[in-house]
Amino acid sequence: MPPLPIYDNLPTPSVLVDQPRLRANLASMQAACDAGGVELRPHIKTHKMVAIARQQLAAGARGLTCAKLGEAEAMLPSGVRSLFVAHSLVDPRQAPRLAALAERLDDLRLAVTSEAHAEAFVSLAAATGRKLSVMLALDTGQHREGARDLAAAQRIAARLARSPHVELRGFYTHEGHLYGVPANDQPAAVETVLASACAARDAIAPGLPLWPGCSISAKHVAALSRGRAQAVRPGTYVFGDYQMAYLARVMPPEEIALHVLTTVVDKPEPGFALVDAGSKTLFADRTADSLYAVAADGRDLKVVRVSEEHGWLRGADVDRLRIGERLRLIPVHVCPVVNLTDEVIVTAGDEVVDTWRVDARGCVR
Ligand SMILES: Cc1ncc(COP(=O)(O)O)c(C=O)c1O
Structure with missing residues (x-):
């Protein structure tokens, strides 16, 4: 193998x-x-x-x-x-x-x-x-x-x-x-x-x-x-997810066990970048102030809008990003994120240790 x-x-x-x-x-x-x-x-x-x-x-x-x-x-x-x-x-x-x-x-x-x-x-x-x-x-x-x-x-x-x-x-x-x-x-x-x-x-x-x-x-x-x-x-x-850690505050963000790994693919104008995770990865659930996901490493980077294959990224740290840089995002609502993927990559810190199938993905009947 x-x-x-x-x-x-x-x-x-x-x-x-x-x-x-x-x-x-x-x-x-x-x-x-x-x-x-x-x-x-x-x-x-x-x-x-x-x-x-x-x-x-x-x-x-x-x-x-x-x-x-x-x-x-x-x-x-x-x-x-x-x-x-x-x-x-x-x-x-x-x-x-x-x-x-x-x-x-x-x-x-x-x-x-x-x-x-x-x-x-x-x-x-x-x-x-x-x-x-x-x-x-x-x-x-x-x-x-x-x-x-x-x-x-x-x-x-x-x-x-x-x-x-x-x-x-x-x-x-x-x-x-x-x-x-x-x-x-x-x-x-x-x-x-x-x-x-x-x-x-x-x-x-x-x-x-x-x-x-x-x-x-x-x-x-x-x-x-x-x-x-x-x-x-x-x-x-x-x-x-973001709701549990930042809104309901029933767990600290460091305990969140699922992140979306995404790449910065464009910086069309100052203060604005695009990542390759949009609504087909992050889903369309958002907070009342229109937040779809935030950076997991604490930087001020927020997905404030999604199209199908783009996350629209804003925040004080956006201009320091490089094209090609990888970001871990915390989604606002994790359940539909899992339902959009065939498998998850299992990690321990920065190492990949396994992949698991999302067996009941799409089982809505
Ligand atoms: C009937 C029922 N029980 C339990 C749960 C679990 O809720 P939570 O994901 O907030 O733990 C849900 C969530 O939608 C539910 O609808």
């Missing part, structure tokens, strides 16, 4: 994953969950890689969470036995895939996310000919999926109880709205989420587990739970 290319010879743009930082992020989340007595059931939508799912399970994760059936199917080679598909499945044509997935796992859980969805899901479940385990979504402030109040949650639970094809096995909440909460206020916001979700669970089925916990809240949930939550499902924590 030819030797792996050294860091300087990598083509750009390339997505780099730093193995030591990744391992540290996995270990630190697992340690927080172990200390708080909650299971870790990480969401794989961020990494989409069997290679990382295996590391999560080996480190102690109790199971995995996926958004789509295709992601779940792609993760089976990891050896996962317990899996939660946290999305509103409705299409009866998916029944054979759902039944086949259930057959290959010890514990498959599906989401029920509203009264309207409960009706559709019960029909889908009947079409599988099986009894499916269900987690009931509670809205704790994000206002996406989830029962909006206790009365709605009770009606959904009653509807599920009338079907021979579903069994209510627990409750979950996705508190994505916490990305907008300042770091100092996060523990109090997490306490509010825990209290309201627990109140609903205890009113309906006190013995059943409650699974809250995204990358902003998971460590707070573990610390504050005192037996109230049984599992958390963070996804982005594996790599981190």
Whole structure:
């Protein structure tokens, strides 16, 4: 086998994953969950890689969470036995895939996310000919999926109880709205989420587990739970990104494990440069002040606009850049960046140690 290319010879743009930082992020989340007595059931939508799912399970994760059936199917080679598909499945044509997935796992859980969805899901479940385990979504402030109040949650639970094809096995909440909460206020916001979700669970089925916990809240949930939550499902924590490090401030930038390696390809005018990573690499998610990515080495270099194959770079250090110079960028939102690449280059510092396939890339069905 030819030797792996050294860091300087990598083509750009390339997505780099730093193995030591990744391992540290996995270990630190697992340690927080172990200390708080909650299971870790990480969401794989961020990494989409069997290679990382295996590391999560080996480190102690109790199971995995996926958004789509295709992601779940792609993760089976990891050896996962317990899996939660946290999305509103409705299409009866998916029944054979759902039944086949259930057959290959010890514990498959599906989401029920509203009264309207409960009706559709019960029909889908009947079409599988099986009894499916269900987690009931509670809205704790994000206002996406989830029962909006206790009365709605009770009606959904009653509807599920009338079907021979579903069994209510627990409750979950996705508190994505916490990305907008300042770091100092996060523990109090997490306490509010825990209290309201627990109140609903205890009113309906006190013995059943409650699974809250995204990358902003998971460590707070573990610390504050005192037996109230049984599992958390963070996804982005594996790599981190600008949102997590600079906006929500739940990790320092030095712990971010994924960078985009890019090359300065033009300097059309003073104060402005172009790099070879545009929206087809960095995606189009941006901050409120129109930031797509920043330099990972602390220089004042910001991608302020993207076209398909160009990143538009501005900042106080732009004029010191040379054409051909390589830059590591921290993307604003890491999840779609991974979904745009077939493989990631695994590094340890500046050395290339491996490449990993993004197995569930594009698995949105
Ligand atoms: C239902 C659900 N659970 C868990 C997560 C993980 O969130 P995060 O990536 O912020 O950890 C997400 C993210 O979108 C989600 O939709």
